[in-house]
Amino acid sequence: MIRVVIADDEQLIRAGLRLILEAAPDVTVVGEAADGTEALAAAERLRPDVVLLDVRMPGLDGLAAAPAIVAAGPKVVMLTTFDLDEYVHEALRAGAVGFLLKDTPPRDLAAAVRTVAAGNAMLAPTVTRRLISSFAERGPARRDAARQRLARLTDREAVIVREVARGDGNAEVARRVGVSEATVKTHVSRALAKLGVANRVQLAILVHDADLLE
Structure with missing residues (x-):
């Protein structure tokens, strides 16, 4: 079972992502967080395989929290509303393994979690590949x-x-x-x-x- 923590400051988005992921037979959401500080605490306490981390959150945002969460062990995938966000490139350099748009189709979300949990990067055919090319x-x-x-x-x-x-x-x-x-x-x-x-x-x-x- 792939263990996931969802970090987003909007409760409705967290709830929607949880519903989508827990419909998959091999994924379970073990925790939620509303900011980077809570996400780091959850990563250290719950030891998830993957953390879905929103780029922009109040207080400690996803960009600032990513290095410490990566150091705690989980694979980090950034969540963003925008298909080109220069901050995500910096997060990739900090150790995140890719990013997802918040309007990612439900069937692709669980597949993405499986991909990164297996140790693969979120590159093609996602916009991560284009982002790396654009901002390198x-x-x-x-x-x-x-x-x-x-x-x-x-x-x-x-x-x-x-x-x-x-x-x-x-x-x-x-x-x-x-x-x-x-x-x-x-x-x-x-x-x-x-x-x-x-x-x-x-x-x-x-x-x-x-x-x-x-």
């Missing part, structure tokens, strides 16, 4: 620094990392590269360790910063 800072200095970091990878790791940055899951990457899914997972884990990044979203941002997908 690709000045010469950042590009060169990103390329220098990526130079630590082996040739095969570099190929797989670029495919991951396009937003595909392990199975799709494996088919495209011509290796097993287990091999993809191994290379991704090694790349994360070598590059000192927390998850696949941060890995994708680094590749975009290096301007290696054009």
